[in-house]
Each structure stands twice: as structure tokens, then as C-alpha cells.
Amino acid sequence: MRRQFLIRILSILLIIALISGVVQIYFMNDQINKQINQEAELIARGIMRNIQETNLATQSIEYQIDLKLVSYSKYIAEKLKGKEAEEITQQQLLTIRDELGLAGITIFKETESKDDIVGVVSTKNQEIGFSFKKAGFYEIGKVLFNKYKPDLPSATFTDKNIVVLPIAQAASHSDKPSFFKFAYYHVPESSYIISSYIEANEVYQYIKKVGPNTTIQQILQQNGVVEEIAVLNPKVFANPSLEKQLYPPLKKIEAGSFDLETSKDREILTKSTIKKESYVEEINGKKVYKMFLPLDQNRVIYLSLDYGKMSAPLYRHSIILIVSGFLSLFILFLLTARFFNRIYENIQKIKRQIKLLEEGDLTAKSEVNDGSELEKLSKSTNRMVDQLNKLVKDTQDQATKTQRLSVLLEAEASETVEKMYELSTEATMKSREQLYEITELLDDMGNILKPYKQNENIGNIIEKIELLKQIVNDRTAATTDMTITLSDLLQSLHGQSKELSDISNTLLDYMAKFKLS
Structure with a gap:
């Protein structure tokens, strides 16, 4: 049972650890993608802001030059x-x-x-x-x-x-x-x-100095995870011949570098409508995170990051979390196993005590000192054992006394029965002898008086003699019946005392099976 329980606990903890690991890996990948996306977008937004600031400065400078050229052109025309x-x-x-x-x-x-x-x-x-x-x-x-x-x-x-x-x-x-x-x-x-x-x-x-190329170089130097940054012109990618015309001056790559170009990149750049897109691509055995962020109708900011370098710290952190989770679950299993072993051992102590009680050992006790409910159960069982021990000992003492008294009663009843049998036999014989003598006497008297029965007084005497004979017979029979009844009663008492003695012996035999203190 203990082994089965520990195997089940270990299986449950392993399942929990596995599910927890899968969930952590899922959220870890999601977090990595979110963080990489945020960092990439932050860099792209910085480049976008730099381009906008450069454009604003350029427009301001060029506007001043434009006005000057306009005035010069009109001055030349005047000349x-x-x-x-x-x-x-x-x-x-x-x-x-x-x-x-x-x-x-x-x-x-x-x-x-x-x-x-x-x-x-x-x-x-x-x-x-x-x-x-x-x-x-x-x-x-x-x-x-x-x-x-x-x-x-x-x-x-x-x-x-x-x-x-x-x-x-x-x-x-x-x-x-x-x-x-x-x-x-x-x-x-x-x-x-x-x-x-x-x-x-x-x-x-x-x-050029304050433009995106400078910003891109600074980012590449300061940020070790950035592989490439470029400002691209999708129109030139869609129609490469535009790069050959003099005006307006168009280039595929307006700033930065685009050495990690793939067919998927070209597919994105040649779409009629370009939206923000990002994906992870493996190039030369290296995972690269790429992002394309539209700057305006004619320009797209391209950014590629080293996916391995960016994800490595998060992977390490996640691995530490997963390992610490497994370690925590293993420690939990050890603590659970130890706790269960202690409970199991205490339960086994109480089971052994109950087994001994089943075998009649009323001295069996258990020692459980863990402060739990099992300790209370052990103490309660020990008190019950003490009470049973005392009760069985008292019962044994009473059974011993009962046996002793029943033996005495049986012996006395046996002796009394014998005496009563002798007395009843003697009394019956005497009463019969007396009955015979009295009957014979009364018969003789009746025979003597029979010739004179015509005499009224003699007739009354003869009737009284017959009545007396009947009374003597009845008294003799009653004495005999009472003697027999008393004899039967004493025999019954003897049998009951013998039965009580047998019961006492049986009870003592049962009591002998118990082990008492």
C-alpha cells in the first residue's frame, strides 16, 4: 500500500511538473516573441523618429536654398x-x-x-x-x-x-x-x-552625418543583438529599373544594409500594400528575427535581430524556473514520502496493537507521538485496552468465585440429595409400615364391630373407621409425594449447580485465552 501510494504521488507530481513545464515553455516562447517584437519596434521607432527629424531638418535647409535659388533664377532672367x-x-x-x-x-x-x-x-x-x-x-x-x-x-x-x-x-x-x-x-x-x-x-x-545611416551605425555598435537595419524602397524592389533612372533618385536600400535578403523578404516588399510584418527565419544555421515596418508610402524600415542572443537570457531564466520547479516538486515528494512513512508507521503500530487485541493480548499498547489525530487514536485505544484489561480481570475473578461456589454448591447438593434419599426412603418405609399396622388394626376393629353394625352407634364407628383409614392412606401418600418432590428438587439443584460449575469452567477457559497484565 505504501509503495503504491508513493508511486501514485510521484506519478501525479511528474504529471504536474510536465504540464507546468509545457505551460512555462509556451508562455516563455510567447514572452520571448513579445519582448523581441517590443525591442525591434522600439529600435524601428527610434530610426523612424531620426528619419523624421532628419527630413524636417533637411526640408527646412532645402526650403531656404529653394527660396534663394528662386530669387537667383529670377535675377538671372532679369539680367x-x-x-x-x-x-x-x-x-x-x-x-x-x-x-x-x-x-x-x-x-x-x-x-x-x-x-x-x-x-x-x-x-x-x-x-x-x-x-x-x-x-x-x-x-x-x-x-x-x-x-x-x-x-x-x-x-x-x-x-x-x-x-x-x-x-x-x-x-x-x-x-x-x-x-x-x-x-x-x-x-x-x-x-x-x-x-x-x-x-x-x-x-x-x-x-548623411545626422541621417539614418549614422543612427543605424550607432545602434549596431551599441546593441549586440541587432544584425541589420535598413531603410528600403519597396517600389524599387517591385521595379528594379527605377534604380537606374537619374530623377527622382531611387535606391533599393536608402540607408543601412540588407545582406540577409531572402525570397520571403522580396515577397513582402513587392506587395501592393505593405503592413507591419515580423517573423523568425533560419539563415545559414542561425535564427534571425526580421521586422518590416512601413515608414511612409515609399519607405519601409527593415530590422533583423539575432533571435538566439535575444532569447538566450529568457531561455536560461525559464530553464532555471523549470529546474527549480522540478526540484521543488522533488523536495515536496521527499517531504510527502517522509510524512506518509511516518503516518504509515504509526498506522502500522495501531494495526499491530489491534491484531494483538484480536489474538487476546490485552496488554498490547501502541506508542504514537506525532501530535496528530493518530496520537489521539492511539491514546484512546490504549485507554480502551486498560479498561478491557480491568474488565476481563474482574470478570475472571468473578468467574473464579462463581466456579468455586458452584463446586461447593454441587458437592453440598449431592450430599443433601443422598441424605434426603435415605430419609425419604426410611420415612416412606416407616409410614407404610405404620399405614399397614393402622390399616390392619382398623380392619380388625371393623371386623369385630361388623356384627353389631346394626347398632346405630356401632355403624357410626365403623364409618369413622373407614374414614380414618382413608385419611391415613392420604397422609401416607402425601408424605411419600412430598419426599419424592423434595428429592427431585434437590436433584435439580444439584444439576443446576453442576451446570453453573461447567459454565464457570468454560468462562475461565475463555478467560485463560486472554493475556492480562
Whole structure:
């Protein structure tokens, strides 16, 4: 029973431990995913905030430059007022350029075939012959020539006859990467467009310095779990040819790196509508947590984290919890086993006591001192044993006395019966002898008086003699009956005393089976 109970307890505790472990692992994985997601989103939000701040600063700086370029373009138009494109010389443009401190000025004119707009005069020879069509600006030029306000969402400034483009690398400066800001102004009532531009390398470098690349590098250096961060352009992933066009300048990766690119990533980035997505992917035997968070319509923040490094502390903590849980359950089992063993041993003590009581040992007692209900039961059983012992001893004493008295009674009854038998026999014989003598006497008297029975007095005497004979017979019979009845009574008393003696002996035999103190 004890073994069966301990096996059941151990089985129940193992089941509890198993269920607890499974539940902990489930919640641990859920907690790991939540924590990783929160950290990833926190980093992404930080990058997003940096990009927004950079954009705000860039927009503010570019707006000031835009206004300056607009005023410069109108000033140039005023200087060249009344001249056709063919009448404008490079020297005139160089003078105005130096006066305004510009990087360069180019005059663009529509070709004779009316299918392109090209540079005809410029402060830099490489700008001459530059084609709007090849650069992708032809539609902008046509709008300007038609005296409309250009509808160009990517432009930093637009107004009637003028458009200012964001800082970009100049297509005509292929010798080394140079960044400029261009303004295109169609002079009213003229056949040309003035392109004035300023060098924006410093502005570009400033934006690059405070932009997302710097923030990404800082995060990568400070946070050991971050694998990659990038600002991606989904449009370019959907249409890679956009990366080759000059304007607007588009790149797949606007900032950061995207070396862990997979087909699943491309599938996400080429969707028509991109929502926040995250998943765990194994790359080169390493688990990586990836998140894609839309920044705006054209940009997505990509973030990849080392899933193993991030989950390791939580896994360690969870393993410690699970091991401590198993250890606690094992200690609980040991305590339960010890507690049950003590209870079992105490129960066995009481069972052994009851077994001995069944066998007639009224000296059997149990010692249980655990302060539990079993101790109370043991003490109660011990008191019952003491009371039974006393009761059986008293009963035995009384049975002994009863046996002794019954033996005496039997002996005396036997002797009395014998004496009564002798007396009754003697009395019966005497009474019969007397009856015979009296009867004979009365018969003789009757025979003597019979001849004189006619005499009234004699007749009365004869009747009285007959009556007397009857009385004597009755008295003799009564004496005999009483003697017989008394003899029977004494014999019955003798039998009962013998039976009482047998009962006493039987009771003593039973009492002898008990072990008494």
C-alpha cells in the first residue's frame, strides 16, 4: 500500500511538473516573441523618429536654398532680359555665376524637332548638350514651357514657370560624385529655361552625418543583438529599373544594409500594400528575427535581430524556473514520502496493537507521538485496552468465585440429595409400615364391630373407621409425594449447580485465552 501510494504521488507530481513545464515553455516562447517584437519596434521607432527629424531638418535647409535659388533664377532672367538663347554667351553666365556665388548656370532650349530640351549655353562645357529626355526631365520641361505649375510630388518647391528639385547627384558630372540642387525657370515670353544650381555636397554630407545611416551605425555598435537595419524602397524592389533612372533618385536600400535578403523578404516588399510584418527565419544555421515596418508610402524600415542572443537570457531564466520547479516538486515528494512513512508507521503500530487485541493480548499498547489525530487514536485505544484489561480481570475473578461456589454448591447438593434419599426412603418405609399396622388394626376393629353394625352407634364407628383409614392412606401418600418432590428438587439443584460449575469452567477457559497484565 505504501509503495503504491508513493508511486501514485510521484506519478501525479511528474504529471504536474510536465504540464507546468509545457505551460512555462509556451508562455516563455510567447514572452520571448513579445519582448523581441517590443525591442525591434522600439529600435524601428527610434530610426523612424531620426528619419523624421532628419527630413524636417533637411526640408527646412532645402526650403531656404529653394527660396534663394528662386530669387537667383529670377535675377538671372532679369539680367538676360530681351536676349534669345543664341545671344547669351558663356562669359555672361560666368559673370552672373560669380556674382551670385552659384555652382553653375545652364540655358536649355527646345530642339528644332520639338522632341527634346537640351543645354545650349552653360558655365560648364559638360552641361552643353545635356538632354532632358535622357535624364527623365522632359515632361517637366514641357510643363514649364506651357507656363503651367509643375505637378511633381518629389520637388521641394514648385510655382508657375519654376521648379526646384531635391539635392541629387548631377548626371553631367560623371567624373566624380557631386551633389547639387537644381532650379529650372522658364522665363516668361522667352524660348529657353534657366537652370541655376548650387553645390550641396556640404548639405548632403550634413544630412548623411545626422541621417539614418549614422543612427543605424550607432545602434549596431551599441546593441549586440541587432544584425541589420535598413531603410528600403519597396517600389524599387517591385521595379528594379527605377534604380537606374537619374530623377527622382531611387535606391533599393536608402540607408543601412540588407545582406540577409531572402525570397520571403522580396515577397513582402513587392506587395501592393505593405503592413507591419515580423517573423523568425533560419539563415545559414542561425535564427534571425526580421521586422518590416512601413515608414511612409515609399519607405519601409527593415530590422533583423539575432533571435538566439535575444532569447538566450529568457531561455536560461525559464530553464532555471523549470529546474527549480522540478526540484521543488522533488523536495515536496521527499517531504510527502517522509510524512506518509511516518503516518504509515504509526498506522502500522495501531494495526499491530489491534491484531494483538484480536489474538487476546490485552496488554498490547501502541506508542504514537506525532501530535496528530493518530496520537489521539492511539491514546484512546490504549485507554480502551486498560479498561478491557480491568474488565476481563474482574470478570475472571468473578468467574473464579462463581466456579468455586458452584463446586461447593454441587458437592453440598449431592450430599443433601443422598441424605434426603435415605430419609425419604426410611420415612416412606416407616409410614407404610405404620399405614399397614393402622390399616390392619382398623380392619380388625371393623371386623369385630361388623356384627353389631346394626347398632346405630356401632355403624357410626365403623364409618369413622373407614374414614380414618382413608385419611391415613392420604397422609401416607402425601408424605411419600412430598419426599419424592423434595428429592427431585434437590436433584435439580444439584444439576443446576453442576451446570453453573461447567459454565464457570468454560468462562475461565475463555478467560485463560486472554493475556492480562
